[in-house]
Amino acid sequence: xxxxxxxxxxxxxxxxxxxxxxxxxxxxxxxxxxxxxxxxxxxxxxxxxxxxxxxxxxxxxxxxxxxxxxxxxxxxxxxxxxxxxxxxxxxxxxxxxxxxxxxxxxxxxxxxxxxxxxxxxxxxxxxxxxxxxxxxxxxxxxxxxxxxxxxxxxxxxxxxxxxxxxxxxxxxxxxxxxxxxxxxxxxxxxxxxxxxxxxxxxxxxxxxxxxxxxxxxxxxxxxxxxxxxxxxxxxxxxxxxxxxxxx
Numbered sequence: 001x002x003x004x005x006x007x008x009x010x011x012x013x014x015x016x017x018x019x020x021x022x023x024x025x026x027x028x029x030x031x032x033x034x035x036x037x038x039x040x041x042x043x044x045x046x047x048x049x050x051x052x053x054x055x056x057x058x059x060x061x062x063x064x065x066x067x068x069x070x071x072x073x074x075x076x077x078x079x080x081x082x083x084x085x086x087x088x089x090x091x092x093x094x095x096x097x098x099x100x101x102x103x104x105x106x107x108x109x110x111x112x113x114x115x116x117x118x119x120x121x122x123x124x125x126x127x128x129x130x131x132x133x134x135x136x137x138x139x140x141x142x143x144x145x146x147x148x149x150x151x152x153x154x155x156x157x158x159x160x161x162x163x164x165x166x167x168x169x170x171x172x173x174x175x176x177x178x179x180x181x182x183x184x185x186x187x188x189x190x191x192x193x194x195x196x197x198x199x200x201x202x203x204x205x206x207x208x209x210x211x212x213x214x215x216x217x218x219x220x221x222x223x224x225x226x227x228x229x230x231x232x233x234x235x236x237x238x239x240x241x242x243x244x245x246x247x
Contacts, residue, residue, distance in 0.1 A: 028111035035107060038162070041081050058082065058160055063134050065141060065155045075160075080130060087122035093195075097163070100191055106164025109173040116176075117224065122130040122169070125220045129168020133213035137205050149201045159206065164213040167192070171217025176225055189213055 025032050045054040061078030113122035144150040174184035196207025217236030
């Protein structure tokens with residue numbers, strides 16, 4: 001290593017960054033492992049497999065109607081191993097989605113919930129949102145197909161990834177922020193509202209799924225907030241002043 005490289009790594013900013021990274025890893029180890037897994041599967045699909053092979057893998061874990069009817073457990077679990085986005089096309093809408101789901105959702109909100117409430121509760125909320133939003137959109141899609149509001153191609157349209165779970169933990173974390181709760185909650189809802197397709201009788205099913213996931217997250221956040229308030233110690237009673245002493 002040259003002298004300039006040594007000085008670079010010895011810079012105060014680099015030292016602070018290294019300490020912050022070490023603290024992040026030690027306080028959110030499960031999320032760090034999950035992030036590593038998501039990045040590994042993304043690289044596997046984009047850099048190792050051919051385009052056709054990657055499409056087969058992703059269609060195999062897609063939670064569309066046909067897959068959910070044929071092998072629900074496989075697709076519900078397999079979909080959690082991938083994120084639908086890009087890490088390289090930084091000017092695209094897909095990269096913005098990656099920043100929200102993988103960045104704010106998993107790397108920030110899920111890690112924060114893990115540190116504050118433990119991995120069990122954090123990942124319980126994440127999985128609940130993923131499962132509930134996915135399964136609750138099924139009857140919506142079926143009704144929309146029966147009335148001709150969605151094209152029949154929706155039955156096997158690709159739909160995979162962590163975005164429902166990410167939306168859920170974003171909503172839960174937003175509700176637990178003490179001073180910017182309303183602003184953060186509005187931002188969580190604004191993402192699917194502004195990014196969804198509202199041109200038909202119903203918005204597209206992924207928009208509905210993200211809004212359902214946000215609702216699940218708000219309910220979970222409200223329960224955590226209520227539990228924290230109950231667990232908080234009651235303020236000590238103020239002693240009443242005694243009679244004045246007369247000398």
